[in-house]
Amino acid sequence: xxxxxxxxxxxxxxxxxxxxxxxxxxxxxxxxxxxxxxxxxxxxxxxxxxxxxxxxxxxxxxxxxxxxxxxxxxxxxxxxxxxxxxxxxxxxxxxxxxxxxxxxxxxxxxxxxxxxxxxxxxxxxxxxxxxxxxxxxxxxxxxxxxxxxxxxxxxxxxxxxxxxxxxxxxxxxxxxxxxxxxxxxxxxxxxxxxxxxxxxxxxxxxxxxxxxxxxxxxxxxxxxxxxxxxxxxxxxxxxxxxxxxxxxxxxxxxxxxxxxxxxxxxxxxxxxxxxxxxxxxxxxxxxxxxxxxxxxxxxxxxxxxxxxxxxxxxxxxxxxxxxxxxxxxxxxxxxxxxxxxxxxxxxxxxxxxxxxxxxxxxxxxxxxxxxxxxxxxxxxxxxxxxxxxxxxxxxxxxxxxxxxxxxxxxxxxxxxxxxxxxxxx
Numbered sequence: 001x002x003x004x005x006x007x008x009x010x011x012x013x014x015x016x017x018x019x020x021x022x023x024x025x026x027x028x029x030x031x032x033x034x035x036x037x038x039x040x041x042x043x044x045x046x047x048x049x050x051x052x053x054x055x056x057x058x059x060x061x062x063x064x065x066x067x068x069x070x071x072x073x074x075x076x077x078x079x080x081x082x083x084x085x086x087x088x089x090x091x092x093x094x095x096x097x098x099x100x101x102x103x104x105x106x107x108x109x110x111x112x113x114x115x116x117x118x119x120x121x122x123x124x125x126x127x128x129x130x131x132x133x134x135x136x137x138x139x140x141x142x143x144x145x146x147x148x149x150x151x152x153x154x155x156x157x158x159x160x161x162x163x164x165x166x167x168x169x170x171x172x173x174x175x176x177x178x179x180x181x182x183x184x185x186x187x188x189x190x191x192x193x194x195x196x197x198x199x200x201x202x203x204x205x206x207x208x209x210x211x212x213x214x215x216x217x218x219x220x221x222x223x224x225x226x227x228x229x230x231x232x233x234x235x236x237x238x239x240x241x242x243x244x245x246x247x248x249x250x251x252x253x254x255x256x257x258x259x260x261x262x263x264x265x266x267x268x269x270x271x272x273x274x275x276x277x278x279x280x281x282x283x284x285x286x287x288x289x290x291x292x293x294x295x296x297x298x299x300x301x302x303x304x305x306x307x308x309x310x311x312x313x314x315x316x317x318x319x320x321x322x323x324x325x326x327x328x329x330x331x332x333x334x335x336x337x338x339x340x341x342x343x344x345x346x347x348x349x350x351x352x353x354x355x356x357x358x359x360x361x362x363x364x365x366x367x368x369x370x371x372x373x374x375x376x377x378x379x380x381x382x383x384x385x386x387x388x389x390x391x392x393x394x395x396x397x398x399x400x401x402x403x404x405x406x407x408x409x410x411x412x413x414x415x416x417x418x419x420x421x422x423x424x425x
Contacts, residue, residue: 052350060358112256117144118244139235343406351398
């Protein structure tokens with residue numbers, strides 16, 4: 001087929017090296033040859049690309065839903081729970097430690113603490129007209145209520161510290177005979193409050209303060225409990241209540257958050273923070289993602305074998321072509337690059353299709369579930385999320401996959417001698 005003497009072929013073969021001085025083939029030409037060769041084995045190439053896209057697509061689909069559900073849960077959890085707040089309580093060890101003025105001062109003096117608010121709770125009874133019901137009486141100033149993200153509506157005055165006015169739950173308003181809870185606002189009610197040594201340092205035995213009058217200035221919404229809120233200042237000044245069971249510590253410097261939490265525990269308080277829950281959520285989803293990654297590695301292993309098979313067959317079919325290129329002076333490194341680029345092309349096309357397909361499928365499934373949920377009367381939220389670092393990681397993995405898979409066939413092709421290649425049948 002070729003008008004080359006054996007002597008000439010031998011000379012060409014001897015000159016083969018990785019570092020010839022002549023200029024190599026331009027990158028665009030190598031890219032063109034790569035696409036052309038893949039097109040010649042169209043069906044085999046399509047099946048290989050399909051295998052890669054299927055693997056990347058499944059991983060993308062599962063991780064997009066996983067990332068989305070994690071983000072949705074964290075968003076819902078943190079919606080009513082500030083990240084810079086530590087909840088403290090005495091763990092029902094009321095005789096041992098409580099949030100009195102002395103312990104509040106100690107907490108406020110801790111390095112990193114911005115402010116401290118507290119809440120006391122005790123039993124009581126509320127009367128209005130012929131209606132009366134047992135309730136939980138909370139003593140807390142407005143600052144605590146704001147930190148606790150308690151949802152309430154004010155339409156008649158203000159719930160201010162030191163003023164003898166109260167907030168009541170919407171369920172309590174219904175129990176008192178108001179079909180619309182907001183109708184209770186502005187009404188005067190009477191309440192009894194239980195005074196025990198657990199809530200007051202001046203009480204030695206339990207007693208009840210009866211027939212205390214107050215005005216309702218707002219309704220607490222979204223809570224099924226039966227309770228009233230009175231300002232802590234009123235509870236302290238009018239009833240001698242000075243021992244709170246619960247508090248919220250606002251940390252001004254998040255870098256000192258863990259230190260403040262540890263110091264609070266050393267004072268004898270039990271502590272909780274939304275950050276701990278977020279860490280648990282993150283830990284759970286990290287484990288889930290690790291399982292998915294292992295599952296993805298198994299799938300991608302099948303895709304890698306498909307790519308190796310495609311490139312190996314391509315090498316066998318193009319042995320004589322490689323010999324011709326080498327006889328014409330093509331460098332080994334150019335032959336090496338041809339196969340590497342073909343592998344990267346397969347990987348990137350399959351990866352792009354898989355990434356977009358997996359993300360699109362996750363969105364479609366999300367909207368389908370939202371639609372079905374709406375028909376069933378269940379409110380579902382958008383829970384698909386693809387972080388930017390995941391996209392970068394996938395692109396990096398696709399490139400690595402292409403290079404790693406193409407190295408072995410590329411080395412084999414580069415090492416073929418021109419003379420042996422031209423004699424290959």
